[in-house]
Amino acid sequence: MQETIEQFVETICKATEKRESLCIQGSGSKDFYGGPRSGTVLDVTPYRGIVAYEPKELVLTARAGTTLVEIEQALAENNQMLPFEPPHFGPGATIGGCIAAGLSGPRRPYQGSVRDFVLGVRILDGNGDDLVFGGQVMKNVAGYDVSRLMVGALGTLGVLLEVSLKVLPRPLQEITLRFDMDEKHAIEAMNRWAGQPVPLSATTFFNNELTVRLSGTASALAAARSNLGGIELLDGALYWNSVREQDNAFFKSDLPLWRISLPSTVQSINIPGTQFIEWGGALRWCLAEADAMSVRMAASNTGGQATLFRSDDKTQGAFHPLSPALMKIHKKLKQTFDPKGTFNPGRMYDF
Secondary structure, eight states, X not given: OHHHHHHHHHHHHHHHHXXXXXXXXXXXXXXXXXSOOOXXXXXXXXXXXXXXXXXXXXXXXXXXXXXXXXXXXXXXXXXXXXTTOOOOSSTTOBHHHHHHHTOOOTTHHHHOOTGGGEEEEEEEOTTOOEEEEEOSSSSOOSSOOGGGGGTTXXXXXXXXXXXXXXXXXXXXXXXXXXXXXXXXXXXXXXXXXXXXXXXXXXXXXXXXXXXXXXXXXXXXXXXHHHHHOOEEOTTHHHHHHHXXXXXXXXXXXXXXXXXXXXXXXXXXXXXXXXXXXXXXXXEEEEEOOOOHHHHHHHHHHXXXXXXXXXXXXXXXXXXXXXOHHHHHXXXXXXXXXXXXXXXXXXXXXXX
16 A cells, blocks of 8 residues: 555645645545535545454544445444444545545534544645654544544645544444424424433434434433433434435435534524524524525524535635634645645635
8 A cells, every 4th residue: 555655645746846736536425515626636545444443442543545334334343333423425435535524424412523533644745745643542642633633624734544533332222203393492402402311312303393313221212212202213214314414305405505503502593495403403404595695694693604515606615704813724724734735725715
């Protein structure tokens, strides 16, 4: 595999010398996310394979081109999982793309985000230097954990080579319950249960139906179900997979899809369109033709931010505008890791 890395380095150095841009790409399953792609494609999928996996230590290290399917199969053999339940959005989705996009699935508010489980990374920076940050234990650095900068950076800071992740045991049992209620009462219920000893592991609300997943021991689930009530869904696993992969009825639309993050207790946001609520109320998916400024203003007014997740037109930017102070930090990080602006220009912001 060292030969593959050397080929990557050669490509980076040539592009840097000619002041050309590179489009870092895995399977392409998340090409729709973020700003427009540009530059010569640097395919990282040849650099693949699980480097190390210690089930007893709950740690896995894999090369960036390794598919999520391969990783999840290896974990399943030891009754373990990626706790943040990452979406694939395609059969060839890679762990590198997972980290670069930084997207988490339905389990995120109850187990943690992608960033929470990254222990270390190996990258190539804009000079072609091979850099390693973090390690393979939870406490591995003093000061800022640079490895977590790569989560959600969409490849703008470097070419991911390897990533080390903390994994967790799979729940012993899971059940899915559904309740008929309006949005106001659903948001109140999700936030109330989150503060109680209820083994929540996922929540959604759509079309006056609150759906809740519980994970844990048989006794804990029995007690929770007795306390909460609701109707059990026999196809619960299929439902949560459809939410994670966005292939249920709500997401099958040609309208622009907004991803709005805001405080979980917010009752409503002033955006016309159809909404699907996740993460106990903290994540609102919205299908709307509204202009970007009005959507982002509505999100800001509730203490949140709005990302244009899927759309044929992202001329107004995919991500919520940053404050001047945050933009300055972003630009300094870009200058530090990729001084010539070689990697994925414009994928996050206009630089």
